[in-house]
Amino acid sequence: MKQSFKTDSKEFIYTYVRHKDEHDLCKLEMRSFFGYDSDSNVLISKTAIDPSRSPFMKERLEVLITCNSFEELMSEAERFVSHKTFRVTCLNTIDLGDTEKIGHNKRRKMEKAIGEKITGEADLDHPETHYGFVLLDGVYYFGSVEESVPYWRFHQQKPHMYSTALSTRVARAVANIAVPHPEGVKAIDPCCGIGTVLVEARSMGIDIVGRDINPLVCIGSRKNLSHFGLDCEVVKGPISEVTDTYDAAIIDMPYNLFTHITAEGQLGILKDARRITEKLVVVTIETIDDMIEQAGFNIVDRCVARKGTFERQVIVCL
Template identity: 65%
Template sequence: MSNREFIYTYSGHRDEYDLCRMEMRSFFGFDVLSNVLKSTIEIDPSRSPFMKERLEVIYEGESFEQIADLVEQLDLDHATFKVVCLNDSELGSMKKVGHSKRREIERNIGLRIKGEPDLEQPETVFGVVMIDNKWYFGKLEVSEPIWLHHQQKPHMYSTALNTRVARAVANIAVPHPNGVRAIDPCCGIGTVLVEALSMGIDIVGRDINRRVVLGSRKNIAHFGLEGNVTTGPISEIEDNYDVAIIDMPYNLFTHITVEEQLDIVKQARRFTKKVVIVTIDTMDHMVEEAGFEIIDRCEARKGTFSRQVLVCK
């Protein structure tokens, strides 16, 4: 939590709109219907597969002239900088600002800053944006699509989650990683593990299938990450965890029965008080029978194929 204010801009496919909003709720405690969100909570924008940028607000004003006057207070002591106008797309109720107008805004702001402009490799990138007829200026952090680099794994199978969904699910399960221990007890080839480990989440993996465990370990190592993945049934887990992530095995790959699905959820209840379940089947009755309550849910679609994401406590 911080007294500073941050502005986050978002971009995503309509099929993942609900998943994006669920991730928002996990990070910030609320969601928004638009593609811009303001909060005092600081999140690395590269964690989310949906965030475009994060602006740490330094100044805000009712007019561009007011912002420009405030920016004159900045003295970077010859450090290099660049200014970017974020109104390159619709933000909330604000229409997109044209290219030439954005360049004019950037030049006008840049001329007020005491420092050395550098458009190629600046030490600091500043952003300026108009949202709901109010102007904001601050330090800009652009999201890096790390999840995109994880798409080409040495070991893959077609029914695994895509990396965008896996990354969002990891964030939904562990939005604030400090002090949180997580487990993926049906980890498969490690799609969720790779995303979670790349964000510094303390997570271990497990799977009953020795072959996919070996694939998971190789995938983790391929991206220069370190993680513990063991072989064995969920019934043999003895440690306790703050949260479990379960991408429920289903018939296309494992031929799992309804009874086995129920047992997985019941077993999870032994070692965690919170579980995030990804499933193609409706499992509300199983969740309830296992002693969990669904506190949030969404549907992640890809064309005609859909998965449910359930947050249970």
């Protein structure tokens, strides 16, 4: 007979919601966080990532118990003690990989059944602890749940806007791709514009500074950061004047459609980036592979971020 078992080491299940145009960008962010990706909207990893960092994550389940049937899960729950008020949620609100969504009424019955087995005080409105369970490929996983808070949405309305700036979702993903694990990492956005990437990066605690040759957008960037209560150094000046070195750089490449810059100017930016950073994430609407290699970088990963018919390439270079 199959037996339930408790996990020996931490394991996390992440669920995702993304538009089809964002599929490739989401997978690149996955690879940056975890070292691999998933074709489906669920990923299992031993790496702990705050789900609010990603614009695509829906929730994270830290697995405490794994069972091969709902009856076994009920039996395990009966031995489970919660020292804080709690509620229990079934995460199968959407299709997860090959596992079909569980209907609303059935989910509620399952949640109630598990909640009644747990020793402790249930509180559906303001619980101190959020437990959850999910069915994936015939296996039930139970644990603590952390829901994603879409902070990037709060950043959509800035005092200063720029028609060609990245969307907050793309900017947040790009910041994560450049700095997936922020501890001890210093980053720079040397063509920061009105600070879309800076806002997302600083809101996630990434140690980043900004720079731009346009004094007006520097002022706008500082005001946008201040509007959200974020501290970040933004300096006026070209990347050629940067003397410090950084672990990562993010460059939303200026292009001729909106900015007067030559191919030589773009190459100069990339060469200066090679001088100051070990890792570069480039966002570009043009194919600039030869230019990147000429600057001394190797392309190690990439994707295309789409919005309708408009496409941006996101290129990871070392």
